[in-house]
Amino acid sequence: MSQLLAFLAVLLTLCSSSVAHELRPGFLEIRQQGPETYDIRFKVPARGELRLGLYVRLPEGCTDMATPRTERTGSALLERRAVRCAGGLDGKTIGIDGLSSTYTEVVVRTARQDGSVQTARLTPDIPDFTILGAPTWTTTAWTYFALGMQHILLGIDHLLFVFALLLLIRDPWMLVKTITAFTVAHSITLAAAALRWAQAPQAPVEGVVALSIVFVAAEIVHQSRGRANFATRTPWIVAFGFGLLHGFGFGGALKEIGLPQNDVPLALLTFNLGVEAGQLAFIATVLAFKASLDRLLALDIPWLRSASAYGIGCIAAFWLVERVSGF
Numbered sequence: 001m002s003q004l005l006a007f008l009a010v011l012l013t014l015c016s017s018s019v020a021h022e023l024r025p026g027f028l029e030i031r032q033q034g035p036e037t038y039d040i041r042f043k044v045p046a047r048g049e050l051r052l053g054l055y056v057r058l059p060e061g062c063t064d065m066a067t068p069r070t071e072r073t074g075s076a077l078l079e080r081r082a083v084r085c086a087g088g089l090d091g092k093t094i095g096i097d098g099l100s101s102t103y104t105e106v107v108v109r110t111a112r113q114d115g116s117v118q119t120a121r122l123t124p125d126i127p128d129f130t131i132l133g134a135p136t137w138t139t140t141a142w143t144y145f146a147l148g149m150q151h152i153l154l155g156i157d158h159l160l161f162v163f164a165l166l167l168l169i170r171d172p173w174m175l176v177k178t179i180t181a182f183t184v185a186h187s188i189t190l191a192a193a194a195l196r197w198a199q200a201p202q203a204p205v206e207g208v209v210a211l212s213i214v215f216v217a218a219e220i221v222h223q224s225r226g227r228a229n230f231a232t233r234t235p236w237i238v239a240f241g242f243g244l245l246h247g248f249g250f251g252g253a254l255k256e257i258g259l260p261q262n263d264v265p266l267a268l269l270t271f272n273l274g275v276e277a278g279q280l281a282f283i284a285t286v287l288a289f290k291a292s293l294d295r296l297l298a299l300d301i302p303w304l305r306s307a308s309a310y311g312i313g314c315i316a317a318f319w320l321v322e323r324v325s326g327f
Contacts, residue, residue: 025147026054026076026106028096030131032113036088037065040081043073045104051077052102057095061086095128105150107143117263119143137266144267148274151253152282157209157319158246159282164216164312166286167305168223169235179283181236185243186250187272193251194268200245202252203323209249210319212242217313224306250275 027043044051062085069080085092089110096106099122108120110131119140120129152158165182169175192198216238219231231238254271 025104025150026052026096028056028106028108030089030094030108030110032089032111033082034113036086037082037084038089040079040083042079042081043076044079046072046075046077052104053098054102054104054106055097056081057097058083059085059089059092059094089131091130091132093128093130096122097127099127100124105147107147119263119267121146137263140263141266141270145270145274145277148271148276149278149281150274151250151271152275152278155249157206157213157316158249158279160312160316161209161213161216161242161246162279162282163286164213164220164309165235165239166283167308167312168216168220168232174235178236178239179279182239182243182246183276183279185240186247187276189244189247190250190254190272190275191268193248194254194271195264196255198248200248200252202249205245205248205252207320207323208245209242210316210323212245213316214313214320215242217309217316220309221306221313224309 026045027041029041031039031041033039040056042054042056044054046052056079062083065082065084071078071080094108099106102124105124106122106127108122108129110118117140118132121143122129162179162182165178166175169178189198193200216231219229219238222229223232254268
């Protein structure tokens with residue numbers, strides 16, 4: 001198993017981008033204040049002084065009641081508007097211009113005066129949605145579940161950490177314990193960060209996430225040289241410790257997206273379930289690929305596993321330097 005996983009690690013490191021978490025979704029919140037008046041908050045992903053060319057398209061009959069305001073918040077620009085829409089927005093279509101030419105998504109949340117909430121997920125293929133008169137909770141659940149899956153599957157650094165664990169651990173039962181410890185740990189801090197019970201600066205957290213990959217890659221090299229270190233003997237403890245930090249990374253992304261105030265438990269639960277589903281899908285895919293090719297390939301190259309670890313470590317070290325330099 002270790003030889004084929006090492007081969008897959010080479011492929012993964014070659015395909016990895018030097019920037020992780022660049023494809024953060026935008027977040028649009030429309031809150032009804034009166035029969036025809038609305039407050040609009042639009043978080044647009046940005047990097048430095050550059051922002052994505054995404055713009056809210058309101059129906060005809062909507063006009064600004066005051067000059068729109070823009071402020072910087074984390075890795076996004078927050079645009080605030082107060083608008084009046086003749087006849088209200090029920091049954092009308094809202095879109096995001098420019099979304100079809102990007103690879104990101106926009107989460108939309110509309111809150112009515114009666115307390116009902118509608119959530120939608122706009123993609124480059126579906127950049128428009130219609131505001132319903134009576135939205136259901138299932139829309140919110142599915143939207144945040146899909147966002148959780150998207151975040152983990154596009155988070156190359158988190159996947160590379162999990163992949164490094166697969167290379168380090170050869171015993172199936174120990175692998176189960178380690179992945180379970182990692183899941184429990186990042187679920188705890190994801191919830192704590194999203195609910196603002198515990199806070200950690202996002203930039204240092206992202207740096208330590210990269211450092212965790214370097215650490216596991218180094219342990220793979222030590223193991224290949226016959227050194228049984230603490231991480232090799234009890235990898236589940238290492239996974240739990242670093243999982244707490246990875247959870248702050250997940251929580252930071254969820255805070256940037258935003259949680260619906262009336263559906264916080266539902267959105268948090270389904271986002272976390274989406275993260276776990278994406279993680280398990282990744283592990284299952286790797287192991288299934290290994291099983292299907294085991295009879296076709298016999299990779300027994302002694303240096304391949306160490307070379308894979310060096311490749312993983314180099315990419316993670318680059319991320320570490322890049323993120324630390326941005327403090």
